[in-house]
Amino acid sequence: MKHDFEELLRVRGISLPPVSVATLQVNITRMCNQACRHCHVDASPARREMMSEAGIERCLEILARHEAIGTLDITGGAPELHPGFDGFVERATALGKHVMVRHNLTVQFDPHPQTGESKAYLPEFFARQRVEVVSSLPYYQQYFTDAQRGSGVFGKSIEALRRLNAVGYGEEGSGLLLNLVYNPVGPYLPAAQASLEADYKRELKTKFGVVFNSLYTITNMPINRFRLHLEKSGQLEAYMEKLTAAFNPAAAEGVMCRSLISVGYDGRIYDCDFNQMLDLQAQARDGRPLSIFDFDFEQVLARRIRFAAHCLGCTAGAGSSCGGATA
Amino acid sequence: MSSYYESEDLRKFGEIGKHAKGLADDFFKYYGNVTGTDGALTKREKALIALAVSHAQKCPYCIDAYTTQCLETGASPEQMMEAVHVAAVMQAGITLVHSVQMQNHLEKLVL
Numbered sequence: 420m421k422h423d424f425e426e427l428l429r430v431r432g433i434s435l436p437p438v439s440v441a442t443l444q445v446n447i448t449r450m451c452n453q454a455c456r457h458c459h460v461d462a463s464p465a466r467r468e469m470m471s472e473a474g475i476e477r478c479l480e481i482l483a484r485h486e487a488i489g490t491l492d493i494t495g496g497a498p499e500l501h502p503g504f505d506g507f508v509e510r511a512t513a514l515g516k517h518v519m520v521r522h523n524l525t526v527q528f529d530p531h532p533q534t535g536e537s538k539a540y541l542p543e544f545f546a547r548q549r550v551e552v553v554s555s556l557p558y559y560q561q562y563f564t565d566a567q568r569g570s571g572v573f574g575k576s577i578e579a580l581r582r583l584n585a586v587g588y589g590e591e592g593s594g595l596l597l598n599l600v601y602n603p604v605g606p607y608l609p610a611a612q613a614s615l616e617a618d619y620k621r622e623l624k625t626k627f628g629v630v631f632n633s634l635y636t637i638t639n640m641p642i643n644r645f646r647l648h649l650e651k652s653g654q655l656e657a658y659m660e661k662l663t664a665a666f667n668p669a670a671a672e673g674v675m676c677r678s679l680i681s682v683g684y685d686g687r688i689y690d691c692d693f694n695q696m697l698d699l700q701a702q703a704r705d706g707r708p709l710s711i712f713d714f715d716f717e718q719v720l721a722r723r724i725r726f727a728a729h730c731l732g733c734t735a736g737a738g739s740s741c742g743g744a745t746a
Numbered sequence: 747m748s749s750y751y752e753s754e755d756l757r758k759f760g761e762i763g764k765h766a767k768g769l770a771d772d773f774f775k776y777y778g779n780v781t782g783t784d785g786a787l788t789k790r791e792k793a794l795i796a797l798a799v800s801h802a803q804k805c806p807y808c809i810d811a812y813t814t815q816c817l818e819t820g821a822s823p824e825q826m827m828e829a830v831h832v833a834a835v836m837q838a839g840i841t842l843v844h845s846v847q848m849q850n851h852l853e854k855l856v857l
Contacts, residue, residue, distance in 0.1 A: 562823060603817065610820030614790070618820055660757070 422659045422728040433671055437720055440485070442679040444492040444741065445470070445478055446692060447504065449684065451496040452529035455568045457602065457645045459696050462496040464532035470684040475503050477711045478682060479510050485716055492679070492741065494521040494692065499538050500531055512548045519551040521741075524579035525572055542579075546586040551596040553635070553741075554580070559622040563604045580629045589631040597630075600743075602637045606649055606658035608665060608736045609636035612744040635743030638662075640693050640732040662731035670738025673745030676724050686711045690724045692741070693732075699725045756807045781815075790819035797826060798833035 428435065447470040451462035470478075482488055491511045498504055498520060511518050522545070526538050545552055556576055557567045564573035580589075580597075587593035599619060603609055616634035623629040639645050641658055649655035676690040680701065688709035689695040701709040702725070703718045738745030763770030781792050793815040800808035816826050 558822075560822060605817070607814050608818050610790070610818055614788070615820045657757075 422663055422731060424726045424728055424730045424734075427663070427666060427731075428671070428726070431668055433668055435671060435674060435677060435724060435726075437677050437722060437724060439678045440488055440680055440716065440719055442490040442492050442675075443478065443482060443488050443682065444494060444679055444692060445682045446494050446496070446684060446695060447475070447498050447501045447507070448496040450500045450532060451523065452500070452526050452532060453497070453523060453569055453572065455644075456648060457567055457604075457639050459640050459643050459645065459693055460496060461643050461696070466496060467533075468496075468684045469501055470503070470686070472503060474682075474684070474686045474711065475507050477686065477714070479507070479514070481711060481714050482511055482516055483514050487716070488516075490517045490519060492519040492521070497523050497526045499526050499541060500533075505544065508544075508548050508550060512550070517551065518548065519553055520545065522552050522554050524554050524556070524576040525568075527579045527582060528575050542582045542586045542588070545583070546588065546595055549595065551598065552583060552588060553598045553600060555600045555602070556580075556619075557602055557604055559619045559626075567602075567604045577623075577627050577629060580623075580631070581627070584628075584630055589629075596632050598633045598635060599631050600635045600637055602639055606639070606654050606661070608661070609638060609739070609744075612636040612737060633743070635741075636737070636739070637741075637743065638732045638735055638739035640729050642693060642729050643696055659728065659731070662735045665735035666731065667734055667736060667738060667746055669746035670736065670744075671734040673738055673740070674730070674733050675740035675742065675745070679741070680719060682711055688714075688719065690722075693729055694725060694727075697727065697729070699727065701725065751806045753806075753810060756810060759807070788819070790816070790821050793819045794821055794825060794829040798829040801830050802833040802837060 446460070449460055449462050449466040449468040450464065451458075451460075451466065452464055454463035478491075482491060493504070493507065495501070499522065501507075508518055508520070522541070527541050528539070530537060554576070555568070557564050561573040564576065565571065583597055584590065586595070588595045589597035601609060601615055601619070609615070612634060615636060619634050620631070623631070641649060641655065641662070646655065649658055679691065681689040681692045681695050683689065683695050687695075688701045688711060689699065690701050694701070701719070701722055703709055704721055704723065709719060709722065733739050733745070762773075781789070781796060783789065787795075793812055796808065797812040797816055800812050813826065
């Protein structure tokens with residue numbers, strides 16, 4: 420089989436068992452105010468999947484019970500569109516957890532797709548809760564950003580970043596972390612994270628007066644909407660070959676699924692958000708599908724991570740994870 | 747109908763070693779050392795130079811490869827286009843500077 424990730428690991432003698440469950444990443448909705456061309460979630464304003472109240476309660480119970488899970492990483496869609504988002508953040512923060520929100524910036528300005536509600540209050544809310552804000556900005560210029568995320572997104576994103584800066588995000592000494600995410604606008608690998616971060620800092624500061632803490636570079640995964648684009652444009656095979664050729668054992672060692680689990684809106688547990696979108700549910704050693712509703716920390720830690728061809732995206736070049744490069 | 751410069755042929759670059767492996771190995775080692783690492787010039791600067799040369803030499807394979815390489819080293823479209831203008835202006839300058847030769851000869855011919 421071509422692009423067989425498990426075979427690649429076997430040939431290289433690399434074993435990648437879980438090492439911890441330090442982060443609970445929860446995808447609480449697939450609804451989004453945007454419909455980006457590369458989105459692996461296929462999120463859009465038309466999606467209606469939402470985590471139930473019981474699901475959120477269960478996640479909070481798990482966080483409360485397990486000190487080892489120090490971080491809650493809330494994602495979507497645009498997670499702020501979930502009606503229980505604010506309460507989820509407040510209660511996780513009250514538990515002493517480090518809370519990260521995957522915030523797409525434009526949700527501050529776009530009305531809720533279903534209710535029309537405004538989310539303009541988010542910067543002040545985030546600052547009060549001292550959550551870490553992680554936001555996608557595919558480039559420090561309009562051209563690439565709007566090409567990937569939609570016309571007008573760059574301008575709105577800059578305005579949203581200024582509003583976050585105004586409450587202290589990204590300012591040195593404030594303790595309010597604002598991290599940006601770069602991902603390529605096509606089938607190529609990200610530039611080196613440190614040099615690109617320096618470019619972003621210089622350009623955003625001088626041209627727009629915007630500051631932030633760190634830049635995370637992420638590789639586009641060949642799944643869902645992006646995969647469809649690759650297939651339609653005849654670039655899928657070349658992209659898979661590029662990822663395979665760029666396999667980096669050091670990046671493989673640091674893959675995020677070794678220290679994170681991903682929870683779907685329905686409570687199912689996955690090794691990562693990408694596996695979630697491919698419906699590759701995590702399994703206990705006995706083959707039982709893992710879920711938050713019968714959560715057993717030791718079983719989760721002892722699971723065998725499910726790998727497939729898309730994992731080549733996380734191990735190419737300097738590596739890729741929700742926290743950027745891994746090597 | 748087949749033609750020259752099929753884009754998929756770029757992937758066959760490694761096959762230049764088919765009948766002269768040692769020489770190809772030498773070339774690829776040199777190539778990697780020059781373009782694949784940060785040195786006195788960064789990888790991005792080298793990619794922009796290579797993009798300019800690709801245009802000056804009119805190599806479609808190289809244009810594809812170094813457009814990608816420029817993006818993978820973080821170059822912006824503006825930097826890439828300026829690099830092509832450097833190649834263009836050099837070619838124009840090289841043509842124009844030869845007019846000195848023309849003028850020299852003109853002066854010789856004219857009474």
